[in-house]
Amino acid sequence: MKVARARRLDMLRHIGAGMASAEALAEQLGISLSTVRRDLAVLAREGALLRTYGGAALPGPVQPEQPLTERLGERNAQKNAIAALAADHVLDGQTVILDAGSTVGALANRLRDRKDLRVVTSGLTSLQALSGLDRIDLVSLGGTLRPISLGFTGPLAEQAMRRITADSAFLGADGVVAGRGLCEASAEQTSLKELMTAQAETIYVLATSDKLGKAASRAWAPLDRPWTLVTDADASEAQLEPFRRLGTVTILIASGA
Structure with a gap:
């Protein structure tokens, strides 16, 4: 037909x-x-x-992965607004998982003054932001460092992640598609993200509005349980409506830094 x-x-x-x-x-x-x-x-x-x-x-063409060092200088106002809103959902005394990525790295900077916080992370930017602080118990997942994303992946990272549970996980992605999940450049990245969601009680996805509905990579981590999308005020209703229709997604809009 x-x-x-x-x-x-x-x-x-x-x-x-x-x-x-x-x-x-x-x-x-x-x-x-x-x-x-x-x-x-x-x-x-x-x-x-x-x-x-x-x-x-639309699947869109497969796009080359952009180095994290380049992404750190893009959409900073939106990323900081998202990070500030996400930080409101982290309480002293909790254990949280921080994914790799520039937006999650901005969240890490917002957590520097927290007390009795345990942070488990695969991101080098988060490790740098939170290292040396007596009030934060910082756990690196280790594994193989991907130079382009400054994130650790692989079997060693996954083995460490399986031994830890957390109150919440904060994830980034190259793209977020309603009903399909998070897309990334490699299966190693999405495999670790799936494990992070399994080990956390609450899931947050931090994504600037340009990531919504974007499917420029071909490795996927499905989100098959309730989760929260934290995005910026530039997100259109057309972008958000597919997520609203799922019935399992809470949407938080960051209006300012």
């Missing part, structure tokens, strides 16, 4: 603009919901899009 060319182009254009839910597509295109779902299934089989919960996302 094929999708008519005109309707195919209309669907892909609307999805590319952030209108990813089947209901929104049906309304905008003036066709039935069952027709939209059938067309999405056909396009997904052809590789033209990614099926997500209740809709779809």
Whole structure:
């Protein structure tokens, strides 16, 4: 079964603009919901899009991984706002897991004045931010350091992570797609993220708005339990609506640094 060319182009254009839910597509295109779902299934089989919960996302071209040293200078206002909001959900005396990445690294800087906090991290930026502080019990997962992301991965990091549980985990990602999860450049990164979510009672994903609906990498860590998305005020309703539809995602919007 094929999708008519005109309707195919209309669907892909609307999805590319952030209108990813089947209901929104049906309304905008003036066709039935069952027709939209059938067309999405056909396009997904052809590789033209990614099926997500209740809709779809464009896969986009696989993009080269950007070095963390470059990302540290981008969207700093948004990252700091997200970090400030996320820090409100860390209490003295807790054990928290900090992923690698620039936004999670900004959160680490916000935790320097906490007391009796145990921080477990795979990120070199978080280790640098929190090292030497008597009030913080800092645990490095170790493993193999990826120079491009300044994060530790691999079997040694995973073995250490399996022996620790935490109150919460704060994760970053190259992209976040509703119903699919977190995407990264390597399977080693997503394997460790999956383990972090399994070992934490509460899950937070820290993602600037440009990461929402982005699927520029091909390694995925699914999020199959309730979690919280912390993003910035630039996120559009079209970007957020697929996450709202999941029913398992709490959305926090950081309005300022």
